[in-house]
Amino acid sequence: MHSLAAFLLILLAGGTQSFRICAFNTQRLTLVKVVTEQVKDTLVQIVARCDIMVLQEVVDSSNKTISFLLQELKRFDGSRRYSSLDSSRLGRSTYKEKYVYIYRSDKTQVLNSYQYEDEDDLFAREPFVAQFTLPSKILPSLVLVPLHTTPKDVEKELNALYDVFLDVSQRWQSKEVILLGDFNADCASLPKKRLSQLLLRTKAGFHWVIPDGEDTTVRASTHCTYDRIVMHGEGCQSLLQAAAAFNFPKSFQLTEEEALSISDHYPVEVELNQTTHSVQPLSLPTLLLLSLLLLLVSSAGPSGLNPLELAAHGCEVHTAFRT
Numbered sequence: 001m002h003s004l005a006a007f008l009l010i011l012l013a014g015g016t017q018s019f020r021i022c023a024f025n026t027q028r029l030t031l032v033k034v035v036t037e038q039v040k041d042t043l044v045q046i047v048a049r050c051d052i053m054v055l056q057e058v059v060d061s062s063n064k065t066i067s068f069l070l071q072e073l074k075r076f077d078g079s080r081r082y083s084s085l086d087s088s089r090l091g092r093s094t095y096k097e098k099y100v101y102i103y104r105s106d107k108t109q110v111l112n113s114y115q116y117e118d119e120d121d122l123f124a125r126e127p128f129v130a131q132f133t134l135p136s137k138i139l140p141s142l143v144l145v146p147l148h149t150t151p152k153d154v155e156k157e158l159n160a161l162y163d164v165f166l167d168v169s170q171r172w173q174s175k176e177v178i179l180l181g182d183f184n185a186d187c188a189s190l191p192k193k194r195l196s197q198l199l200l201r202t203k204a205g206f207h208w209v210i211p212d213g214e215d216t217t218v219r220a221s222t223h224c225t226y227d228r229i230v231m232h233g234e235g236c237q238s239l240l241q242a243a244a245a246f247n248f249p250k251s252f253q254l255t256e257e258e259a260l261s262i263s264d265h266y267p268v269e270v271e272l273n274q275t276t277h278s279v280q281p282l283s284l285p286t287l288l289l290l291s292l293l294l295l296l297v298s299s300a301g302p303s304g305l306n307p308l309e310l311a312a313h314g315c316e317v318h319t320a321f322r323t
Contacts, residue, residue: 003029004216014163015276017135017273017274018241018271018273018274019051019107019134019135019136019239019271019272019273019274020049020050020051020052020109020269020270020271020272021050021051021052021054021144021178021180021229021269021270021272022047022049022050022052022053022054022246022267022268022269023053023054023146023170023180023181023182023227023229023267023268024046024047024053024054024055024056024058024263024265024267024270025056025057025148025182025227025263025265026043026056026057026058026059026262026263026269027262027263028059028265029055029057029058029059029060029065030059031060031062031064031065031068032145032282034065034068034069035205036201036261037228038258038261039260039261039262040072042248042252042254042262043262044069044072044073044076045070045076045248045252046120046246046248046262046267047069047073047102047172048073048076048077048080049246049269050267050269051103051104051107052101052102052103052104052108052144053102053106053147053267054099054100054101054131054144054180054181054266055099055100055101055102056097056146056148056181056182056189056190057097057182058086058097058099058100058146059096059097059098060098061089063086063097064160066084066086066100066102066279069102070082070083070084070102072098073102075128077103078105080104081104081105081106082102082103082104082105083101083102083103083105084100084101084103084126085100085101085103085110085113085130086098086099086101087093087099087100087102087128087182088115088128090125090126090128091124091125092121097125097148098305099125099127099146101130101144103132104171107135108132108133108135109124109132109133110130110131110132110170111128111131111132111133112131113128113131114128114129114171115127115128115129116128116129116144116164116167122153122156122157122160123147123149123157124148124149124150124153124157125147125148126152127146127147127161127164128146129143129144129164129168130143130144131143131144131172131174132144134272134274135274136273136274138235138238138240139176139233139236139238139239141146141176141178142176142178142236143168143172143174143176143177144177144178144180145161145164145165145177145178145179146156146179146180146181147161147164147179147180147181147183148155148181148182149181149183149184149185149189149292150184150299151184151189152186154183154184154189154190155194155198158185158190158198158199158200159200159212159260161179161199161200162199162200162203164179165177165179165232174233175205175232175233176232176233176235176236176237177227177231177232177233177302178229178230178231178232178236178270179200179228179230179231179232180228180229180230180268181227181228182226182227182265182296183226183227183228184226185225185226185228186212186224186225186226187222187226187277189226192274195212197281200230204229205232205233206231206232207230207231207232207237207240208228208229208230208236209229209231209240209243209270210225210227210228210229210243210244210245210268211225211231212225213225214230214245215231215245216245216265216266216267217264217265217266218256218259218260218263218264218265219251219256219260219264220256226265227245227265227266227267227268228268229243229268229269231270231293236272238271239272239273240270240271240273240274241271241272242270242271243268243269243270243271244266244268244269244271245266245267245268245269246266246267247266248262248266249265261320276322285310289292
């Protein structure tokens with residue numbers, strides 16, 4: 001009887017599924033690095049947690065590193081489909097990096113993308129902007145703007161990121177934007193006083209969801225909030241369930257040395273509620289089934305609550321990050 005009641009509550013409440021967006025500085029990711037057994041296994045598990053993962057510091061000039069990673073993701077979980085989208089190689093010197101989106105193509109698709117035109121050379125690695133579909137009736141699409149700053153120009157680059165936001169908003173007529181990546185926005189690179197004066201801090205509508213003071217570094221000798229996620233837009237922020245750095249050494253029981261072979265950064269991530277809380281229209285057979293189940297469970301509900309009230313009590317859903 002109780003199992004029937006639980007089934008009924010699930011049908012009525014509709015469930016709440018999450019959509020996770022992550023950013024990870026993978027610290028000079030190459031094919032040589034990713035084929036290393038321990039690096040490969042851990043990196044695949046980290047990426048597989050996310051519906052969209054934005055990798056930074058991908059330094060391979062070919063596509064072999066990402067192709068290999070996609071292959072391993074498929075081997076890890078064949079029930080999911082993964083695709084990738086990468087920028088051109090970016091940098092002012094012979095050292096260049098790429099931004100790479102790895103996303104679950106069974107849950108989201110790329111609508112648009114472009115490389116920001118950095119006419120004044122403000123960025124060492126200008127943002128590679130992408131717009132994705134989102135499985136949400138509240139917010140059907142979302143723009144992601146990744147940035148990996150250079151430590152010596154953090155303040156200049158982060159203020160220029162506001163101009164990128166304005167460019168995106170005008171180009172796609174959308175202010176539902178997430179800015180994310182290794183901003184180097186803490187410690188010696190950006191003291192707290194200068195951090196508070198950034199345009200992304202003083203302009204209205206921007207929500208820094210990774211708290212100041214949260215450690216996003218692997219080394220025990222450092223405690224800096226370098227990696228950030230900044231959300232803009234009422235629809236975007238209304239879906240926010242949680243935001244955090246993912247402490248993968250702790251989750252996967254790695255020593256500091258083992259973790260550093262993967263990266264000296266933690267990934268940062270936001271979890272969005274992808275569904276509305278309203279009850280969806282039901283078909284006639286489903287309504288008949290619900291009527292039957294209501295009759296069956298009517299005598300099993302708590303004293304003073306009829307089955308519809310019981311269902312209403314069961315509609316509140318709480319979720320947390322899965323590790």
